Amino acid sequence: MTSLLELDGIAIRYGGNTVLSGLTLSIDSGEIVGLLGPNGSGKSTVLNAVTGFTPLASGSIRFDGRRIDPLAPHRIAQRGIRRTFQLPSMPTRMSVLELTMTASSEHHQLCAALLRGRATRRIEHATHARASALLEQLKLTAVAHLPAASISGGQKKLLSIACAMMTEPKLLLLDEPTAGVHPNLRGELIDELRRIHGLGVTLVVIEHDMHFIRELCERCVVLDRGAAIANCKPAELDKNRRVLDAYLGRAHRTARPLEAP
Structure with a gap:
């Protein structure tokens, strides 16, 4: 190693x-x-x-x-x-899914694309899919749309x-x-x-x-x-x-x- x-x-x-x-x-x-x-x-x-x-x-x-x-x-x-x-x-005003998406590298690409006026649907879809998969693996799908501050x-x-x-x-x-x-x-x-x-x-x-x-x-x-x-x-x-x-x-x-x- x-x-x-x-x-x-x-x-x-x-x-x-x-x-x-x-x-x-x-x-x-x-x-x-x-x-x-x-x-x-x-x-x-x-x-x-x-x-x-x-x-x-x-x-x-x-x-x-x-x-x-x-x-x-x-x-x-x-x-x-x-x-x-x-x-x-x-945060109190973001859902579990939204917060997970915001943490991604793709989210920063999405923000840059928005500022340049470029199409963003592909980036947003990829970010959503990856965040959803991670939440499923960590048994958080049931709370994905709850405020992140409200979960246990x-x-x-x-x-x-x-x-x-x-x-x-x-x-x-x-x-x-x-x-x-x-x-x-x-x-x-x-x-x-x-x-x-x-x-x-x-x-x-x-x-x-x-x-x-x-x-x-x-x-x-x-x-x-x-x-x-x-x-x-x-x-x-x-x-x-x-x-x-x-x-x-x-x-x-x-x-x-x-x-x-």
């Missing part, structure tokens, strides 16, 4: 508080990597840094061989990186994935995709993410559901206090003393199965 994403000694500080401290991390093309750690360990900050929402104090980030940390978020997205958020905010929290998570996939990303970053999703749908979500991975998309997943991580991910990187303390297969987490210390505290005496705090 070739390295798709490279974080080289990145540090992020908020005032006097160091959130990430010289973090170095490499994600190969085609991997599914779980990004784990206790609350406050810096997981979401990593995603914010990669997508340009949080500037670096030091270090660099390269994607597909090119440095991206100086770029604005929309420029980074154009390179092929998409993300979902832990608490997605949805779990459905908003799935809608975020649909919007991200409308742009055919190379790298998809997911921030707690199972939070708010009904337990019965988590198996289907794993299947869908595997399908997306099968399309050639590299996945990085922040998640507290360890069963979900074990089922989906090939490798795990564990953060604690802004630094990487483990880089291993999911099956090796329970035997890693530094991971157990981070999650359970150094007062623990026996290693027990690692679960979310």
Whole structure:
């Protein structure tokens, strides 16, 4: 595999508080990597840094061989990186289908065509068909015409994935995709993410559901206090003393199965 994403000694500080401290991390093309750690360990900050929402104090980030940390978020997205958020905010005046269509690359072509006065029916039809297919795959067809802000929290998570996939990303970053999703749908979500991975998309997943991580991910990187303390297969987490210390505290005496705090 070739390295798709490279974080080289990145540090992020908020005032006097160091959130990430010289973090170095490499994600190969085609991997599914779980990004784990206790609350406050810096997981979401990593995603914010990669997508340009949080500037670096030091270090660099390269994607597909090119440095991206100086770029604005929309420029980074154009390179092929998409993300979902832990608490997605949805518009009140757009339907689920309309929002999904708006997220597409074709939508930007449609806007440009409208401005130039060109025919748009072909572009609109293709965008509608692709959005409808994604919503069907993510079990959102029944709510396609409802306001995006009115659907459940779990459905908003799935809608975020649909919007991200409308742009055919190379790298998809997911921030707690199972939070708010009904337990019965988590198996289907794993299947869908595997399908997306099968399309050639590299996945990085922040998640507290360890069963979900074990089922989906090939490798795990564990953060604690802004630094990487483990880089291993999911099956090796329970035997890693530094991971157990981070999650359970150094007062623990026996290693027990690692679960979310």
